[in-house]
Structures are given as C-alpha cells and as structure tokens.
Amino acid sequence: MTNLKHTLRANRGFILFLLSFALFRTAVADWNPIPSASMRPTLLEGDVVLVNRLAYDLKLPLTDVVLLPLGEPQRGDVVTLSSPAGGTRLIKRIVGLPGDRIAMRGDVLVINGQPLAHRDALTRGEAVAPGWVVDAVRATEDLGGRAHAVQLLPSLRARRDFAEITVPAGQYFLLGDNRDNSEDSRFIGTVPREKLIGRAHHVLVSADWLGEDGWRMAPRxxxxxxxxx
Structure with missing residues (x-):
C-alpha cells in the first residue's frame, strides 16, 4: 500500500493529465475513425473525424443525461450518435427535424411533401468488397440550402421506398449519404436528441487502408x- 501511495504521489501530474484528457474527450470534443462505407462519398473508411460534443448539449460525462441545452441540431448536420437500436456508435446526416414529414420514393428523399431532386449525377465504379465492383451513381442533394453528395448503388438490394412518417417531438430522422448501404433511421427508427453525441465538422486525418489484398495503408x-x- 505504501508503494502504491508513493507511486500515485510521484505521478500525480501525469494522472491528472490523463483524467483531464479523458474528461475532455467524453464531454467537450472527440475524434472518431470511420469504419464503414455508410457515409460515402462524404466520408471514407480510414477518415478520422473531429466531433464537437458541445454542439447541442452539455451532458454528464459517460452518460446521455443532458445538463444544459447549448444549440439546436440542424438539417444537414453530420452527427455521431448512440444507436437507439443497440447503443452502437454511428455517424449519419440529419435530414428530418421534429415535426417534419419524411418519405422516400425510389431513393428520392421527400421532406414535407417536397422531393429533393438529385442533380449533377455521374456513374463510376465502386468497390463494395475486395474484387467486387458495382456501378455507383453519385449526385448532389440540396437539404434546404445545404448541398451535399449522395451515392446510390442501383444493383444492390436496398430499402429505397418508405411511406411518409412524421418525426416525433424531440427526435430526428437520420440517413447515411451512401443511401443504399447504410443502417439508419429506415432501420433503427427516429433518434431522440439525447442519443446525439455531437456534430462532426472536419476530417482530421485520413488513410486508405483498403486494397485488392484487403490491406493497405497510404495517407490521403x-x-x-x-x-x-
């Protein structure tokens, strides 16, 4: 016990630094690697994104308990969240706000009765698995003045249609930009505000770790x- 006390006393500065660093990451800002293709082409596997955890709420660290609302989530924000269907951390885009009527028809998002046309579409090859390349349609979608890229994979089975729903109060409808390859509100339902972790605003670093042999590491x-x- 004496040795432990001596060790703690001798390293208290470093221990305080680690505790402060952990508190910073859980309450203020964070960085998250992108492990999947659900946000292509906006985010790529191997990107590491910066997340502002104070964009919407001040929370009790390591919990979903909101201590103080700080800002309102906006349509078009890219956010990290704890999935209400199991707690997995996801990253998606907010497309529906509380009270919005949301539907999808043939991969076209419909908000409050207005379809969002895809413009500047082009087709290119997209690797969905090592050795498996399919046609991918990349286009621009405008979310009320916030234009962003989306990707469609016409040859894959996907949920491209759903009947109109109204987003409940205090909840949000989220989609991945890779519309035909994303586990989002079409499957996990609308997301309560307290499940939003923060807003992703920049790619910090990025490396291409996918290749023909399944592994490659090249900085982007x-x-x-x-x-x-």
Missing part, C-alpha cells in the same frame, strides 16, 4: 483538415 493528405459538407 488531400483529405487532412478538410471541412465536412
């Missing part, structure tokens, strides 16, 4: 410190 310097649209 052109993506470092870029704003997320």
């Amino acid at each position: 310097l052109e993506r470092w410190l870029t704003a997320i649209r």
Whole structure:
C-alpha cells in the first residue's frame, strides 16, 4: 500500500493529465475513425473525424443525461450518435427535424411533401468488397440550402421506398449519404436528441487502408483538415 501511495504521489501530474484528457474527450470534443462505407462519398473508411460534443448539449460525462441545452441540431448536420437500436456508435446526416414529414420514393428523399431532386449525377465504379465492383451513381442533394453528395448503388438490394412518417417531438430522422448501404433511421427508427453525441465538422486525418489484398495503408493528405459538407 505504501508503494502504491508513493507511486500515485510521484505521478500525480501525469494522472491528472490523463483524467483531464479523458474528461475532455467524453464531454467537450472527440475524434472518431470511420469504419464503414455508410457515409460515402462524404466520408471514407480510414477518415478520422473531429466531433464537437458541445454542439447541442452539455451532458454528464459517460452518460446521455443532458445538463444544459447549448444549440439546436440542424438539417444537414453530420452527427455521431448512440444507436437507439443497440447503443452502437454511428455517424449519419440529419435530414428530418421534429415535426417534419419524411418519405422516400425510389431513393428520392421527400421532406414535407417536397422531393429533393438529385442533380449533377455521374456513374463510376465502386468497390463494395475486395474484387467486387458495382456501378455507383453519385449526385448532389440540396437539404434546404445545404448541398451535399449522395451515392446510390442501383444493383444492390436496398430499402429505397418508405411511406411518409412524421418525426416525433424531440427526435430526428437520420440517413447515411451512401443511401443504399447504410443502417439508419429506415432501420433503427427516429433518434431522440439525447442519443446525439455531437456534430462532426472536419476530417482530421485520413488513410486508405483498403486494397485488392484487403490491406493497405497510404495517407490521403488531400483529405487532412478538410471541412465536412
């Protein structure tokens, strides 16, 4: 016990630094790696994004308990969240606000009765698995003045249609930008505000770790410190 006390006393500065660092990451700002293709082409596997945990709420660290509301989630925000269907951390885009009527028809998002047309569409090859390349349609979608890229994979089975729903009070409808390859509100339901962790605003660093052999590590310097649209 004496040795433990001596060790703690001798390293108290470092221990306080670690505790402060952990508190900073759980309450103020965080960085998250992107492990899947659900936000392509906006975010790529191997991106590490910066997340502002104070964008919407001040929370009790390590919990979903809101201590103080700080800002309102906006349509078009890219957010990290704890999935209400199991607690998995996800990253998606807010497309529906409380009270909005949301539907989808043939991969076209409909908000309050207005379909959001896809413009500037182009087709390119997209690797969905090692050795498996499919046609991908990339286009621009405008969420009330906030334009962003979306990707459609016409040859894959996906949920491209759903009947209109009204987003409940205090909840949000989220979609991945890779519309035909994303586990989002079409499957997990609307997301309560307290499940929103924070707003992702920049790609901090990025590395391409996917290749023909399933592994490669090459920095994507052109993506470092870029704003997320």
